[in-house]
Amino acid sequence: MGRDASPTFVSLAAGTKDFLRWASHGQGRLAALQAAMNEPLEARQMRLFRQKEVLELSGLKPHHWRTWVASHRAGEVGEVRLTIEEVHQFMEAFKVRPSKPAGAKTLRLVIAQLKGGAGKTMTTLHLAHNLACRGYRVLLIDGDPQGTLTTLCGWRSEAVRPEQTMAAVFERIDSPELIEEMPVQPQKTHIDGLDFIPASLEMIGSDFLVASAFMSSPASARRFYTFIDEDLKRIEGAYDLVLIDTSPSFSFTALAMMWAADGLLVPMPPNLPDYRATLDFSQMMGENVAKLEKAANITKTWDPVIFAHVRSDLTQTTALVRSLSADTFGTHRVEESVPSSSAFVNAASRFRSVYEVTGAEVDARSSRRAREAYDALAQRVLQSVGSVWARQVAEGQKRPVVDSEPAAEPTESASLVGVA
Structure with missing residues (x-):
């Protein structure tokens, strides 16, 4: 068996310019990948929602769906699907969109x-x-x-x-x-x-x-x-x-x-x-x-x-x-x-x-x-x-009255953390 040829070594040295070059090159490739896989930020859209998903999210019934669709999407042919904005409008129409209760804080x-x-x-x-x-x-x-x-x-x-x-x-x-x-x-x-x-x-x-x-x-x-x-x-x-x-x-x-x-x-x-x-x-x-x-x-x-x-x-x-x-x-x-x-x-x-x-x-x-x-x-x-x-x-409901003035309602922007 003959002697193996001398191995060839590749230098792995790198300096600051190399790191900057890698970052610039990779960012360009990533931007191209984002453009190919996704819409630009200003055009990005959420997927549409089917009736079953909307009812699961809202807790409402099929008759609510039929009532809302009849008034908002009348005459539409085929399966109706809603944007996320419409899903929330559907909730608001029947007063079931959730939020923190009055008197509670973010x-x-x-x-x-x-x-x-x-x-x-x-x-x-x-x-x-x-x-x-x-x-x-x-x-x-x-x-x-x-x-x-x-x-x-x-x-x-x-x-x-x-x-x-x-x-x-x-x-x-x-x-x-x-x-x-x-x-x-x-x-x-x-x-x-x-x-x-x-x-x-x-x-x-x-x-x-x-x-x-x-x-x-x-x-x-x-x-x-x-x-x-x-x-x-x-x-x-x-x-x-x-x-x-x-x-x-x-x-x-x-x-x-x-x-x-x-x-x-x-x-x-x-x-x-x-x-x-x-x-x-x-x-x-x-x-x-x-x-x-x-x-x-x-x-x-x-x-x-x-x-x-x-x-x-x-x-x-x-x-x-x-x-x-x-x-x-x-x-x-x-x-x-x-x-x-x-x-x-x-x-x-x-x-x-x-x-x-x-x-x-x-x-x-x-x-x-x-x-x-x-x-x-x-x-x-x-x-x-x-x-x-x-x-x-x-x-908040237990808060006492001060100087005969009604207690102020808690503001939504109030912090839960006090600072001395």
């Missing part, structure tokens, strides 16, 4: 996890789409500089301007009074009732701004954790719920989002590494927020706090981790779970959720099962949110 729910790849962004996206389709007014915020949620919502994160993101809040750290004058403005989406605040890589600079402020003007820097809370107070009145996707870290901005939150949802794939990451998340939440509590002289409580299994399969390890998480988190670990499914992969490859794709684009059966899983999780979240709202209404 509830902010942060979806958070310390480990990347835990399904945090997909959970946020699908909950937002589910709740908006049900008729709730939802504000969706991408708080992760990587902007994955932004991409799934039809935006090119590299084209997002910093003032459109939560980075604008921290740019005013030396002039916090500007937050009241210029809050971040949500953008309309293609789903009626769902508005959006996108993210971009410029948000990474927010942490450097906070760190720099500690050295130059500690008075304003010490209040960094209140900035998102204060900004949301001024824009959340038009919404029932605010859903926030965070970065998998405990940065200054992530802590500010945690502090602004009323409730937390922690997605957890049922495997041992993700269970361990969830324990680490719990420890860091306890340690880091305790420091903010001391600074603000406030005891922080989130309600609801939910741990939910996502990317769940029926395996021996899954059963073990579900048992461990139930033992650890008690009733906070809900039984409703989201399975692994090709439907999520196929929908994401089109930069959409499973609520947006049609049977012609993906396997209808797997897509339906995927939607049903998130339907159940969203319903569980709404049960807990409903309990919070009911308590707020009851507490």
Whole structure:
């Protein structure tokens, strides 16, 4: 046997110019893929809804459908399908479109996890789409500089301007009074009732701004954790719920989002590494927020706090981790779970959720099962949110009269978090 020829080595050295070249090339390819797979943001449309889906969403009966169609779509030939705007109009016509009750406050729910790849962004996206389709007014915020949620919502994160993101809040750290004058403005989406605040890589600079402020003007820097809370107070009145996707870290901005939150949802794939990451998340939440509590002289409580299994399969390890998480988190670990499914992969490859794709684009059966899983999780979240709202209404009704003047009604924009 002859001697092998000398191997040829390829250099894998790279410098900063190479990274910039890769980013530019990849962004161009991604933009072309988005254009081929999806409509531009301004032309993107939600799929149409059949009668069965509309009645399931509204809880109404076939005679309601016939009455509404006769008055709004008279003479139309063939199967009638409604846009999401028409679905909500149908609900409003019979006064069944849901919303927070009078006297209750907009509830902010942060979806958070310390480990990347835990399904945090997909959970946020699908909950937002589910709740908006049900008729709730939802504000969706991408708080992760990587902007994955932004991409799934039809935006090119590299084209997002910093003032459109939560980075604008921290740019005013030396002039916090500007937050009241210029809050971040949500953008309309293609789903009626769902508005959006996108993210971009410029948000990474927010942490450097906070760190720099500690050295130059500690008075304003010490209040960094209140900035998102204060900004949301001024824009959340038009919404029932605010859903926030965070970065998998405990940065200054992530802590500010945690502090602004009323409730937390922690997605957890049922495997041992993700269970361990969830324990680490719990420890860091306890340690880091305790420091903010001391600074603000406030005891922080989130309600609801939910741990939910996502990317769940029926395996021996899954059963073990579900048992461990139930033992650890008690009733906070809900039984409703989201399975692994090709439907999520196929929908994401089109930069959409499973609520947006049609049977012609993906396997209808797997897509339906995927939607049903998130339907159940969203319903569980709404049960807990409903309990919070009911308590707020009851507490408002007990509010005493002061100086013979009627007690003021709670404002929708009021924060659930007091700041000392």
